[in-house]
Amino acid sequence: MxxxxxxxxxxxxxxxxxxxxxxxxxxxxxxxxxxxxxxxxxxxxxxxxxxxxxxxxxxxxxxxxxxxxxxxxxxxxxxxxxxxxxxxxxxxxxxxxxxxxxxxxxxxxxxxxxxxxxxxxxxxxxxxxxxxxxxxxxSIGQKNADIFDATLEQLRARYQTQSKVRYFYQLSQKPMMSVTTPNWPTDIFHLCGGENILTDNTVAYPQVGVEQVIALKPDVIFTPQAATTTDTIWKNWPHIPAVKNNFVWSLNPDWSSRPTMRSLKAIKQVCDYFDQARSTYAK
Incomplete structure (x- = not known):
């Protein structure tokens, strides 16, 4: 008051x-x-x-x-x-x-x-x-903006021709929520060659059921670093490609959730994980 x-x-x-x-x-x-x-x-x-x-x-x-x-x-x-x-x-x-x-x-x-x-x-x-x-x-902000743009351009050039990796990004556990394109941080995954399994969902941050994820069979599952129970959630569903290949990874939430200069670190982290998945699925 x-x-x-x-x-x-x-x-x-x-x-x-x-x-x-x-x-x-x-x-x-x-x-x-x-x-x-x-x-x-x-x-x-x-x-x-x-x-x-x-x-x-x-x-x-x-x-x-x-x-x-x-x-x-x-x-x-x-x-x-x-x-x-x-x-x-x-x-x-x-x-x-x-x-x-x-x-x-x-x-x-x-x-x-x-x-x-x-x-x-x-x-x-x-x-x-x-x-x-x-x-x-x-000049401080202008210089940092130039550095960000130059690094972003290099990363785009490197990953623009990479094969697609279907991913599920888990924002929270209870309720289980995700994010759809073009809402943040999906542009990070897109740059690295990621394809969101929720392409048909028009809600920005939808609530998602485990059954839906099972049916869509993502190649990779990402969770915030704080989600310490991730393995417990997904270990009972080994027929999901991401679980079968141990491609359930935690991301640094400060890098991925905050749109800042540190988003460049998030890009590197996500792209490295996608590269690991590509090397396995290409065999």
């Missing part, structure tokens, strides 16, 4: 600040930056905004310096009063995980909000270039 003072500020902001402020966002050199998701924190550092961070979201654990910054948001929402007290001149939010009502209140106070929207690998460098315009030294 808002304090009386905050409620009064919100009321005044509603009347005196244009609600379209965020739509007319114009970069300036930011001095006090707040990020509202772990991937936004990583992007801020890569864009040269790290020294300006005064608030981050829970689980913003990379780079290590981010762990020392005050946490002003978590999966339940944002600490609106605390964010206002920190007086940010830039807030970086994840478009798909944004608390729209609370962010609208920040916009009414005239606080610029950059909405990071990333569906593909190419969007990462795009975000870096845009965010670098808020940094005192834009």
């Amino acid at each position: 808002y304090s009386r003072a905050l409620a009064l500020f919100i009321l005044l902001a509603t009347f005196f600040v244009p609600s379209t402020f965020a739509e007319n966002l114009s970069p300036h050199i930011a001095q006090r930056v707040i990020t509202l998701s772990p991937h936004a924190t990583e992007l801020a550092y890569s864009a040269g905004l790290g020294p300006k961070l005064v608030g981050v979201s829970q689980a913003s654990d990379y780079p290590l310096a981010a762990q020392k910054i005050e946490q002003v948001a978590n999966y339940q929402g944002i600490k609106l009063e605390r964010i206002l007290a920190l007086q940010p001149d830039l807030v970086i939010a994840w478009k798909k995980n944004a608390s729209s009502r609370e962010l609208e209140q920040l916009e009414k106070f005239g606080i610029p909000i950059y909405y990071s929207s990333i569906d593909s690998l190419d969007d990462i460098s795009k975000n870096l270039r845009q965010l670098s315009l808020w940094a005192s030294d834009p």
Whole structure:
């Protein structure tokens, strides 16, 4: 519940600040930056905004310096009063995980909000270039974006002609959920020559039954690293090609789930696994 003072500020902001402020966002050199998701924190550092961070979201654990910054948001929402007290001149939010009502209140106070929207690998460098315009030294973000793009181009050239590997990506156990193209992180698998077994599913992050996975017979099964019970889940279904060949692998969730510079590490990890599968199925 808002304090009386905050409620009064919100009321005044509603009347005196244009609600379209965020739509007319114009970069300036930011001095006090707040990020509202772990991937936004990583992007801020890569864009040269790290020294300006005064608030981050829970689980913003990379780079290590981010762990020392005050946490002003978590999966339940944002600490609106605390964010206002920190007086940010830039807030970086994840478009798909944004608390729209609370962010609208920040916009009414005239606080610029950059909405990071990333569906593909190419969007990462795009975000870096845009965010670098808020940094005192834009060359940091521009250089990192160039490095990312050059490495991505090399990886695409290497894997674009590789044979397809049918995969199932397990996001969680209970309920068992997955992800469909073009939603993140499917572009990582696509670059490496992966073919999602859920191609006919139109839901972005669908709930999936074991029977469905059995019927679709993936060559490879991927799970987040935190899913320590993976072997227990699938060991009873040895006729699934992925299980029969011991191609049930855990991915580093920070690399695969967060669209950042470290997505390049996720690509290498996934591509290496696909190469192992190809060498077996080609025999």
